[in-house]
Amino acid sequence: MHTILIxxxxxxxxxxxxxxxxxxxYRVAALFHRKHPFMYSRLFDKAIFVNVDRESEEYVDYIxxxxxxxxxxxxxxxxxxxxxxxxxxxxxxxxxAKVASPPYKAVAEVSDKAGxxxxxxxxxxxxxxxxxxxxxxxxxxxxxxxxPFVIKGIGDASKPEYIPSRDLALxxxxxxxxxxxxxxITGDGHGYYAVxxxxxxxxxxxxxxxxxxxxxxxxxxxxCKFYDPELASLGRRVVEHLEWTGPIMVEFRRESESGDYxxxxxxxxxxxxxxxxxxxxxxxPAALAKYYLEGEEAAERFSRTLNTREKGCYAWFLDSMRxxxxxxxxxxxxxxxxxxxxxxxxxxxTDPSRLLVHLLVALRRLRVERIRALRLxxxxxxxxxxxxxxxxxxxREGNLTLSLDLDGTLVDxxxxxxxxxxxxxxxxxxxxxxxxxxxxxxxxxxxxxxxWEASKLIEKFEIEAAEKLRPNDLTVQVxxxxxxxxxxxxxxxxxxxxxxxxxxxxLENLRLKDLFDLVVSREExxxxxxxxxxxxxxxxxxxxxxIGDMMVDIxxxxxxxxLPLCKANRRYNLIRSFRLGxxxxxxxxxxxxxxxxxxxxxxxxxxxx
Numbered sequence: 001m002h003t004i005l006i007x008x009x010x011x012x013x014x015x016x017x018x019x020x021x022x023x024x025x026y027r028v029a030a031l032f033h034r035k036h037p038f039m040y041s042r043l044f045d046k047a048i049f050v051n052v053d054r055e056s057e058e059y060v061d062y063i064x065x066x067x068x069x070x071x072x073x074x075x076x077x078x079x080x081x082x083x084x085x086x087x088x089x090x091x092x093x094x095x096x097a098k099v100a101s102p103p104y105k106a107v108a109e110v111s112d113k114a115g116x117x118x119x120x121x122x123x124x125x126x127x128x129x130x131x132x133x134x135x136x137x138x139x140x141x142x143x144x145x146x147x148p149f150v151i152k153g154i155g156d157a158s159k160p161e162y163i164p165s166r167d168l169a170l171x172x173x174x175x176x177x178x179x180x181x182x183x184x185i186t187g188d189g190h191g192y193y194a195v196x197x198x199x200x201x202x203x204x205x206x207x208x209x210x211x212x213x214x215x216x217x218x219x220x221x222x223x224c225k226f227y228d229p230e231l232a233s234l235g236r237r238v239v240e241h242l243e244w245t246g247p248i249m250v251e252f253r254r255e256s257e258s259g260d261y262x263x264x265x266x267x268x269x270x271x272x273x274x275x276x277x278x279x280x281x282x283x284x285p286a287a288l289a290k291y292y293l294e295g296e297e298a299a300e301r302f303s304r305t306l307n308t309r310e311k312g313c314y315a316w317f318l319d320s321m322r323x324x325x326x327x328x329x330x331x332x333x334x335x336x337x338x339x340x341x342x343x344x345x346x347x348x349x350t351d352p353s354r355l356l357v358h359l360l361v362a363l364r365r366l367r368v369e370r371i372r373a374l375r376l377x378x379x380x381x382x383x384x385x386x387x388x389x390x391x392x393x394x395x396r397e398g399n400l401t402l403s404l405d406l407d408g409t410l411v412d413x414x415x416x417x418x419x420x421x422x423x424x425x426x427x428x429x430x431x432x433x434x435x436x437x438x439x440x441x442x443x444x445x446x447x448x449x450x451x452w453e454a455s456k457l458i459e460k461f462e463i464e465a466a467e468k469l470r471p472n473d474l475t476v477q478v479x480x481x482x483x484x485x486x487x488x489x490x491x492x493x494x495x496x497x498x499x500x501x502x503x504x505x506x507l508e509n510l511r512l513k514d515l516f517d518l519v520v521s522r523e524e525x526x527x528x529x530x531x532x533x534x535x536x537x538x539x540x541x542x543x544x545x546x547i548g549d550m551m552v553d554i555x556x557x558x559x560x561x562x563l564p565l566c567k568a569n570r571r572y573n574l575i576r577s578f579r580l581g582x583x584x585x586x587x588x589x590x591x592x593x594x595x596x597x598x599x600x601x602x603x604x605x606x607x608x609x
Contacts, residue, residue, distance in 0.1 A: 001025065001026070001027055002026050002027070002073045002074065002289070002293055003026070003027040003028075003029060003045075003070055003071055003072045003073055003074075004021055004026050004027070004028055004029070004072060004073065004074045004075075004076060004289055005029045005030070005031060005063075005066055005067050005070050005072035005074070005075050005076070005097070006018065006028065006029075006030050006031070006075075006076045006077075006078055007030070007031040007033075007063050007066065007075065007076075007077055007078060007082050007086075008030070008031055008032060008033045008034075008054065008078055008079065008082055009030030009031060009032045009036065009038050009039065009044065009047065009078075010032045010033055010034050010035075010036035010038065010039075011078045011079050011082075012219075012272055012275075012316070012319065013078050013079070013270050013271070013272060013274050013275075014030060014038055014078055015038060015041060015043055015275070015346075015348075015351075015354075016274045016275040016278040016279075016285070017076065017078065017270060017274065017278075017285040018030065018041070018043040018044055019043055019278055020278045020283040020284065020285040020286045021285050021286055021289055022043060023283055023286060024283065024286035024289065024290065024302070026286070026289060027045045027046075028043065028044055028045055028046075029044065029045060029046035029047070029048065029066070029070035029072060030044045030046070030047055030048065031048045031050065031062065031063060031066040032047060032048065032049045032050070033050060033051070033052050033053075033054050033059070033062075034051065035049070035051075037354055037357040037358035037361050038354060038358075040353040040354045040356075040357050041351050041353070041354035042350075042351050042353070042354070043351065043354075046070050048066045048069060048070065050062045050066070054079075054081045054082065054085065055081065059085050060085045060086065060088070060089045060092065063075065063082075063085070063086065064092055064093065064096065067093065067096055067097045068096065072097050073097055073098065073293060074097060074098045074099075074100060074289055074292050074293055075093065075097050075098070075099045075100065075101075076100045076270075076285065076288065076289070077099075077100070077101055077269070078269070078270060079269065080111065080267065080268075080269055082269075083101055083107055083268060083269045084104070084107060086099060086101045087101045087102060087103060087104040087106075087107045088104045090103065090104075098292045098293065100246060100247075100288050100289070100292050101246065102244070102245060102246050102268060106242070106244075106268065107268045109242075110242065110248075110266040110267075110268050111265075111266070111267070111268060112154075113152060113154055113158065113180055113265060114132045114154050114178075114180055116263070116265065116266065117130050119266075120263045122241075123237055123238060123241055124237075125234055125237065125238070125261075125263050126260055126261065126262050126263065127262060127263050128150075128182040128183050128184075128185050128262055128264070129144070129145055129146075129182065129183045130180055130181070130182045130183075131144065131145060131180065131181050131182075132154075132178075132180050133173055133176075133177055133178060133179050133180065133181060134177070134178045135177060135178070136174065136177060139170060139173055139174070142166060142169055142170065142173070142181060143166070145181065145182070145183050146183055146558075146559050147163075147164055147165060147166065147169075147184075147558045147559065148162060148163060148164045148165075148183075148184045148554075148555060148558050148580050148581075149162070149163045149169045149181050149182065149183065149184060150162055150163075150181070150182045150183075150184050151163060151169065151172055151173060151176060151179055151180075151181050151182075152179060152180050152181075152182070153176065153179055154178055154179060154180060160217060161379070162184065162216055162217075162579045162580055163383070163581075164383055164386065164387070164558055164580050164581035164582070165383075165386055165390075165581070167386070168382060168383060168386055168581075169181065184555060184580070185253045185255055185262050185264075186255060186256045186257075186550075186551045186552045186555050187253050187254045187255045187256040187551075188208055188209060188253070188254055188256075189208070189209040189212065189217070189220075189251065189252070189253055189264075190206065190207065190208050190209070190226060190228075190231060190251075190252045190253070190254050190261065191206065191207050191209075191223075191249055191250070191251050191252065191271060191273065192204070192205075192206050192231055192232065192234065192235025192236075192238075192249070192250045192252065193205055193206075193207075193235075193247070193248065193249040193250070193271050193277075193284070194235065194236075194239055194247070194248055195246065195247050195248075195284050195287045195288045195291070195299075196239045196244045196245060196246065196248060197245050197291060197296050197299065198243055198244075198245055199239055199240045199241070199242065199243035199244055199245075200239075200240070201236060201239055202287055202291065202296075202299050202300055202303050203282060203283075203284055203287045203303040203306075204232065204235070204236075205225070205276075205277040205282050205284070206225070206226045206227055206228065206231055206232065206235070207220075207223045207224060207225055207226050207273055207276055207277075208223065208224050208226040209222075209223050209273075210222040210223060210224050210313060211315075211320065211330060211333075211334065211572075213322075214376070214575075214579070215327070215330075215572045215573070215575040215576045215579070216575070216576045216579040216580070219272045219273075220272065220273045220276075220316070221315065221316050221319060221320040221323070221334065222313055222314065222315045222316070222320070222334065222337070223273045223276050223313065223314055224276075224312070224313035224314075225276065225277075225280060225309075225310070225311055225312050225313070226433065227433055228431075228433040228434075230261065231252065231261060234250070234252070234261055234263075235250045238250050238263075238266065244268075246268070246288065247268075247269060247270045247271075247284060247288060248266065248267065248268055248269075249266070249267040249269075249270075249271040250263060250266050250267075251263070251264045251265050251266070251267065252264060256435075256438075256550070256551065256552050257437065257438065257441055257526075257527055257528065257552055258438065258441055258442070259434055259435065259438035259439075259441065259442060270284070270285065273314070275314050275316070275346065276312070276313070276314035279312065279314055279343070279344055280308055280309040280312050281306050281307050281308035281309055282306065282308055283302075283306060286302065287299050287302055287303050290302045312344055313337070313341070313344060314344050314345065315334055315337050315338055315341070315344065315345045315346075316345070316346050317334050317335070317337075317338040317345045317346055317347055318346050318347065318358050318359060318362045319346065319362070320334045321362045321363070321365075321366065321369075322365070322366070322369040322372075322373075324366060324369075325366055325369050325370040325373055326369070326370075326373040326575070327571045327572055327575060328571075329570055329571045329572070330570075330571065330572050346358070376579075377578070380578045380579060380581070383578075383579075383580070383581025384578065384581055384583065386581060387563060387581050387582065387583060388598075390563055391545070391563055391595075391598055392598060392601070394542075394543045394563065395488075395598055395599050397542065397543075398489055398542075399489070399540075399541055399542040399543075400489070400490050400491075400541055400542070400543055400544065400545065401490065401491045401492070401493055401535060401536060401539040401541035401543075401544045401545075402482075402485055402490045402491070402492050402493070402544070402545050402546075402547070402595070403492075403493040403494070403495050403532060403535045403544055403545070403546045403547070404492070404493075404494055404495070404546075404547050404548075404588075405494075405495060405496060405546075405547065405548035405549060405550075405553060405567075406494060406495075406496035406498055406503055406506060407496065407497070407498060408548075408549035408550070408567070408569065409547055409548055409549045409567045409588060410478070410494070410510075410512070410588065411469060411474075411475070411506060411510060413462065413465040413466065413469075413498070413502075413506065414465050414468070415461050415462055415465045416461060417436060419461070420436060420457070420458055420461050421436055423457060424436065424439065424454055424457065424458075427453070427454075427457065429443065429450055429453065429454040429457070430454070436458065437497055437526075439454065440454055440455065440458070440522070440526060441526050441527070444526055455499065455522065455523075458499070459498075459499040459501065459502055462498050462499055462502035463499075463501060463502050463505060465502075466502045466503075466505040466506040466509060467505065467509070469506055469509040469510055470509060470510070471510055471511050474588065474589065475510045475511070475512060477588075477589040477592075478512065478515075478588060478589060478592065479511065479512060479515065481589060481592040481593060481596060482512075482515045482592065483515065484596050485592065485595060485596055485599065486515070488596075488599045490545075490599075491517045491518070491539040491541060492515055492516050492517055492518075493516065493517060493518040493519075493520065493535040493538075493539060494507065494516045494518070494519045494520070495520045495528065495531040495532060495535055495546075495548075496519070496520070496521050496522070496531075497521075497522050497526070497528075498521060498522065499521055499522060499523065500519060500521040500523050503519055503521050504519060507519070517539060518535060518538055518539060520534045520535055520538075527556070528548070528550075528552050528553060528556040529556040529559055529560060532544060532546060532556055532557060532560050532562065533560055536560065536562075543561065543562060543563070544557070544560065544562035544563070545562065545563050545564075545565065545595060546562055546563075546564050546565070547564075547565045547566070547567055547588065547591055547592075548564070548566065548567065549566065549567045549568065549569055549573070551573075551576060551580075553566065554566060554577060554580050554582045555580075558580075564577075564580075564582045565582060565583050565584065565585075565591045565594075565595070566582050566583070566584035566585075567584075567585065567586070567587075567588050567591060568584045568585065568586050569586065570586075571586075574586070
């Protein structure tokens with residue numbers, strides 16, 4: 001029986017790697033560079049503890065000693081720092097054990113965030129517009145990008161910061177040189193990953209992030225299996241071009257309106273969400289071991305015989321306990337999922353020792369997580385202060401428009417979107433892996449006949465929903481607040497992805513139609529940015545406040561030099577909004593009252609002068 005050493009075992013990925021290797025009949029040893037709950041797991045036949053800094057030169061020596069101590073036939077490095085340490089010294093392991101790692105040159109090439117844009121452009125893939133800031137002379141390049149920005153470090157621990165304005169970005173970039181600055185891309189995170197041999201995937205998988213470490217981005221706290229042939233094709237293109245051998249992940253963000261995939265980074269290692277595919281029967285670690293120990297044919301034969309499941313989500317419930325202190329609503333969602341789907345979580349009752357220690361560590365960490373959450377809130381405050389200063393200045397200068405989104409902001413239409421999607425798929429107007437509005441966007445630029453057919457089908461459901469609307473307490477408050485803003489000189493515009501007929505019927509039934517100077521629907525323009533530009537142009541306003549419920553509302557508003565507010569439907573989205581410096585509330589009247597308060601303060605200040 002072959003023995004495989006994984007280093008380091010003090011990684012979220014190590015349990016899934018061990019579980020997969022054991023299903024193929026391998027013995028598993030693990031080197032732990034620090035004390036960790038996984039040391040108590042039944043999945044490791046041998047746990048070796050060495051208190052060492054993985055960034056130090058001596059770390060690779062400890063790995064070599066652990067290989068000898070465990071009599072391992074194969075070494076699998078786990079985290080990026082492990083891959084770097086091992087790939088730099090592959091010659092140390094010659095004649096001792098096989099090493100599942102590409103050479104250091106290949107690792108350095110794909111993990112170079114600053115050079116990734118060139119690699120991606122050569123492949124014809126899409127990458128966020130990016131400026132590399134190597135010294136203060138490069139800072140002027142920020143003017144070429146559109147707000148909001150993401151500022152990242154160049155190394156593996158990129159520590160991204162999300163910035164709504166150029167002034168704030170300049171301040172942060174000066175402190176973080178060298179770094180890169182990118183345009184923010186709205187949408188969900190997706191991943192393509194594979195174990196490949198000479199540029200050909202032996203086993204592949206795709207996922208979509210459902211809950212992230214931080215609501216605006218980060219590692220998955222919950223991820224779901226996903227399939228899109230376009231995503232698979234893009235991922236394979238990267239693997240083939242690199243002639244890659246070993247595990248690899250290509251991380252994408254799918255733009256929320258166009259459905260275009262943007263490459264965010266390439267990881268030359270096993271990915272943080274590997275528990276998901278392993279739990280569904282996609283045994284990537286075992287396939288990798290088969291290749292290195294038995295050859296390519298054995299790995300391919302093993303991959304073909306896997307018994308996999310077509311659907312499923314995985315939740316890292318113990319890791320997500322940090323949400324208890326920053327977003328209890330999301331934590332409760334994770335708890336309910338865990339109770340119903342215990343097998344697809346990190347709560348493994350067959351591994352009681354590890355589970356108990358892991359739970360105790362997670363609970364003890366809550367105090368630290370509370371401090372981290374407060375520090376993140378403190379980082380968001382300068383962004384909110386900037387927004388307030390800008391809002392007061394623009395109100396003082398006058399000639400403003402207020403725009404509002406319809407569904408999810410002004411009212412919940414209650415359209416049966418599941419039925420709409422089912423019918424669109426049935427009529428061949430969209431695919432199951434796409435969103436409804438994404439599909440409309442693509443049809444509009446690809447096939448006008450199909451676009452109008454799809455739009456009319458959707459409109460039937462929208463009108464049915466609009467016909468049922470009646471005034472309620474919320475609309476009564478809105479009806480009293482909007483005229484007060486109009487009295488201060490603001491024009492009011494409705495922007496919506498719904499059809500004009502449905503939008504006007506909704507306003508009429510809510511008795512709000514007379515409050516709006518303009519309605520911009522999907523017939524005129526399908527992108528939110530385009531709709532806001534029409535709103536600005538037709539109301540002849542100098543600037544605009546926009547209230548919507550989606551990230552695309554916030555980003556589109558910033559990109560036309562407006563100021564966004566977010567009507568969030570849950571606390572998770574409140575946090576997202578604050579990360580981008582946008583005031584947010586779960587109540588539309590609160591946001592309208594907030595704007596009225598700002599306007600009143602400015603008016604009083606002007607009068608006193």
